[in-house]
Amino acid sequence: MNALLPRGYLITQDRKVTKMIAEGDAWQIFLTNHGTYVLAVLPQLYARWCKDHALPVGLFQKIEGAEGFILPSANGYLIASVDKGPFPKKQAQIEAFSVAVQKSLKESPALDLRNAIYVEEFSLLLPTAPDIENADNGAAYGRWLAGGIGISITNFDRMSEILSWLPGDVLLQCAQTAGFDVEKPKETNKEELALRRESAKTALMDKERFVLPGRPELEAFFNESIIDIVINQEQYARMGIGFPGATVLHGPPGSGKTYAVERLAEYLQWPRFDIDSDTVASPYIHDTSKKVAEVFEQAISNAPSILVIDEMEAFLSNRNNFGSGTHHVEEVAEFLRKIPEAVEAGVLIFAMTNLLDTIDPAVIRKGRFDNIIEVKLANADEIQGLLVHKLQELPIAEDVCIRPIAEKLADRPLSDVAFILREAGKAAIKQNLDVIDQHCFDVAIEQLVPKEEKRRIGFV
Numbered sequence: 001m002n003a004l005l006p007r008g009y010l011i012t013q014d015r016k017v018t019k020m021i022a023e024g025d026a027w028q029i030f031l032t033n034h035g036t037y038v039l040a041v042l043p044q045l046y047a048r049w050c051k052d053h054a055l056p057v058g059l060f061q062k063i064e065g066a067e068g069f070i071l072p073s074a075n076g077y078l079i080a081s082v083d084k085g086p087f088p089k090k091q092a093q094i095e096a097f098s099v100a101v102q103k104s105l106k107e108s109p110a111l112d113l114r115n116a117i118y119v120e121e122f123s124l125l126l127p128t129a130p131d132i133e134n135a136d137n138g139a140a141y142g143r144w145l146a147g148g149i150g151i152s153i154t155n156f157d158r159m160s161e162i163l164s165w166l167p168g169d170v171l172l173q174c175a176q177t178a179g180f181d182v183e184k185p186k187e188t189n190k191e192e193l194a195l196r197r198e199s200a201k202t203a204l205m206d207k208e209r210f211v212l213p214g215r216p217e218l219e220a221f222f223n224e225s226i227i228d229i230v231i232n233q234e235q236y237a238r239m240g241i242g243f244p245g246a247t248v249l250h251g252p253p254g255s256g257k258t259y260a261v262e263r264l265a266e267y268l269q270w271p272r273f274d275i276d277s278d279t280v281a282s283p284y285i286h287d288t289s290k291k292v293a294e295v296f297e298q299a300i301s302n303a304p305s306i307l308v309i310d311e312m313e314a315f316l317s318n319r320n321n322f323g324s325g326t327h328h329v330e331e332v333a334e335f336l337r338k339i340p341e342a343v344e345a346g347v348l349i350f351a352m353t354n355l356l357d358t359i360d361p362a363v364i365r366k367g368r369f370d371n372i373i374e375v376k377l378a379n380a381d382e383i384q385g386l387l388v389h390k391l392q393e394l395p396i397a398e399d400v401c402i403r404p405i406a407e408k409l410a411d412r413p414l415s416d417v418a419f420i421l422r423e424a425g426k427a428a429i430k431q432n433l434d435v436i437d438q439h440c441f442d443v444a445i446e447q448l449v450p451k452e453e454k455r456r457i458g459f460v
Contacts, residue, residue, distance in 0.1 A: 001023065025128070026045040029079055040068055041071075049126050085147075087144060098174040098178040115127055196346070214383060218260050227267075246369045250375065253413065254377065257375050293334055300347060306349075377412065379410050383409045387402050427443045
């Protein structure tokens with residue numbers, strides 16, 4: 001069908017048509033230069049609306065010089081195809097649409113929402129096809145709310161994930177207002193959570209102080225800002241301090257961020273959940289947000305628990321960066337919504353990154369990630385402390401001098417410590433020694449790649 005309104009058609013003296021944004025067999029929706037909408041309809045469909053829906057006289061205007069009628073919208077009001085859009089961007093639009101659905105289905109129970117035109121200003125849903133029995137209006141309602149994604153409102157949990165910017169209780173109320181029978185989202189059993197927290201606290205009280213060899217500052221932070229709060233939760237609660245807030249560990253690769261969190265997880269012995277590119281990244285729009293929400297829900301259901309977000313820049317980079325798509329904005333919004341909820345439920349959240357400057361500012365502000373901890377490459381003293389701890393587990397000769405080894409490993413990735421221990425052990429085996437002596441360590445150190453070079457795999 002040719003456009004019923006040409007580009008530049010004057011609706012008022014200063015308002016004119018710019019482009020068509022949706023169309024059907026007998027109708028079209030246009031956008032104006034003021035961002036308002038215009039519905040154009042052919043005479044036959046207009047006559048049907050007048051007859052079956054008692055449209056007020058003068059609501060539509062005759063198209064000058066052509067067949068058909070038009071209905072302009074006022075500023076701020078939508079005119080939309082339920083199936084083709086434009087789709088809602090504000091809470092008020094969803095609330096108004098829900099009221100219109102309730103009113104229309106009450107008057108015409110067989111109305112097929114999928115083929116309806118929504119006129120927000122007058123709370124009208126005008127059908128463009130015959131009514132049918134048992135129309136899947138839950139799917140049509142959900143599709144419009146979700147911006148054209150084919151999902152029914154009856155799949156409430158999934159809809160909540162997609163509309164992460166809309167509070168869950170508001171979405172539930174809107175769906176119920178529209179007349180759809182949806183289940184209330186499952187809430188964490190507060191009594192069960194309290195019992196699990198108490199059990200976790202008791203288990204920690206019977207343990208010795210947490211130790212993180214080679215990382216005294218991180219060790220102190222974990223003990224004072226996390227473990228002590230868990231053990232003495234009642235005292236902290238009286239002072240208005242809740243469960244430990246989420247923490248970002250940032251620093252260069254190899255500085256021991258992951259190692260530190262793994263040691264803490266072993267100490268706490270809580271269920272652990274991970275969000276990384278291997279577990280949740282997906283090439284499909286909305287799928288990553290869905291998987292992120294699922295991991296958070298699992299962590300919440302098993303609280304107290306630990307949730308680790310590795311390489312957080314892959315999911316939480318600045319939404320204002322050039323090239324960020326709507327799906328990335330959705331992913332960041334999902335994290336923003338879930339992090340406070342998870343912390344409240346008793347989930348200990350850690351995120352690691354080498355690129356703190358690229359993270360969205362809304363993510364690392366207080367209330368999301370309360371603790372931003374820099375983890376630098378270990379110095380000689382820290383490496384020495386780690387070596388002393390590790391060497392207790394190995395047969396070491398009396399001639400081994402730890403300090404020179406620590407100085408060689410200073411400001412290098414902690415993986416080099418494991419490399420040295422492994423290569424020194426191999427050297428001892430090749431020499432048929434019962435212990436690892438200084439010469440074995442010297443051989444291992446010689447195999448270290450200079451800091452400015454990179455290891456190459458293959459033949460030289």
